[in-house]
Amino acid sequence: xxxxxxxxxxxxxxxxxxxxxxxxxxxxxxxxxxxxxxxxxxxxxxxxxxxxxxxxxxxxxxxxxxxxxxxxxxxxxxxxxxxxxxxxxxxxxxxxxxxxxxxxxxxxxxxxxxxxxxxxxxxxxxxxxxxxxxxxxxxxxxxxxxxxxxxxxxxxxxxxxxxxxxxxxxxxxxxxxxxxxxxxxxxxxxxxxxxxxxxxxxxxxxxxxxxxxxxxxxxxxxx
Amino acid sequence: xxxxxxxxxxxxxxxxxxxxxxxxxxxxxxxxxxxxxxxxxxxxxx
Numbered sequence: 001x002x003x004x005x006x007x008x009x010x011x012x013x014x015x016x017x018x019x020x021x022x023x024x025x026x027x028x029x030x031x032x033x034x035x036x037x038x039x040x041x042x043x044x045x046x047x048x049x050x051x052x053x054x055x056x057x058x059x060x061x062x063x064x065x066x067x068x069x070x071x072x073x074x075x076x077x078x079x080x081x082x083x084x085x086x087x088x089x090x091x092x093x094x095x096x097x098x099x100x101x102x103x104x105x106x107x108x109x110x111x112x113x114x115x116x117x118x119x120x121x122x123x124x125x126x127x128x129x130x131x132x133x134x135x136x137x138x139x140x141x142x143x144x145x146x147x148x149x150x151x152x153x154x155x156x157x158x159x160x161x162x163x164x165x166x167x168x169x170x171x172x173x174x175x176x177x178x179x180x181x182x183x184x185x186x187x188x189x190x191x192x193x194x195x196x197x198x199x200x201x202x203x204x205x206x207x208x209x210x211x212x213x214x215x216x217x218x219x220x221x222x223x
Numbered sequence: 224x225x226x227x228x229x230x231x232x233x234x235x236x237x238x239x240x241x242x243x244x245x246x247x248x249x250x251x252x253x254x255x256x257x258x259x260x261x262x263x264x265x266x267x268x269x
Contacts, residue, residue, distance in 0.1 A: 008245075035226040038233045045237070084244045088237045095233040099226050197241065204248045211255045218262040222269075 018193035026186035052082030073209035
């Protein structure tokens, strides 16, 4: 309990610093103005979601090869947390897009593949509710999760491979792309804070899975 | 301050999603902890 309170407070402090960097340190963008500041929450949330799905993929592979339940716990925990970050991306994106593009949504490659990603991981969690037997549930969701992960590189590369309504990459975009140095620093500070939040949430959710397993063992003993 | 309400809405909804999820995990952790305690007491009384 104490560890989770301290962890939560540390993450909150980091998020406060990130908020300060996004609103007070980073300069205003010349053409978009204030609305561009949504970028500091939107883009790092997207990158954090992809990292969480990568951890889920590692958990899924780990379970398929070892059949040890802690890999399954890692898989489901990171899938759920990744979905939370992906939801933030899908909520904040249209709020930015409406005043900038004049429409809430465009069916371009990046947006569509991100919506598909969200649906794939919702399905991952739904699939887990279909079977009660822990071993079968873990194996079925691990195999499904490995296939679901195929969308992650597509989401990442979509703005590099195809011409999209979504802006072209401004970080890790290669030559000709990039951010003003203070904007870049603010974005990386925000990303670091969100990665800390992701780690904290996965740890909490993993504890929940471990507790579920203990509860099941005590229940069996009681019956 | 053009678009202030949009920026406010984006950050408010973003934090609400994170906070809501945190609370949901906390509630699930507490209810499972309570259930384990109850089951352990039940086992002891047998």
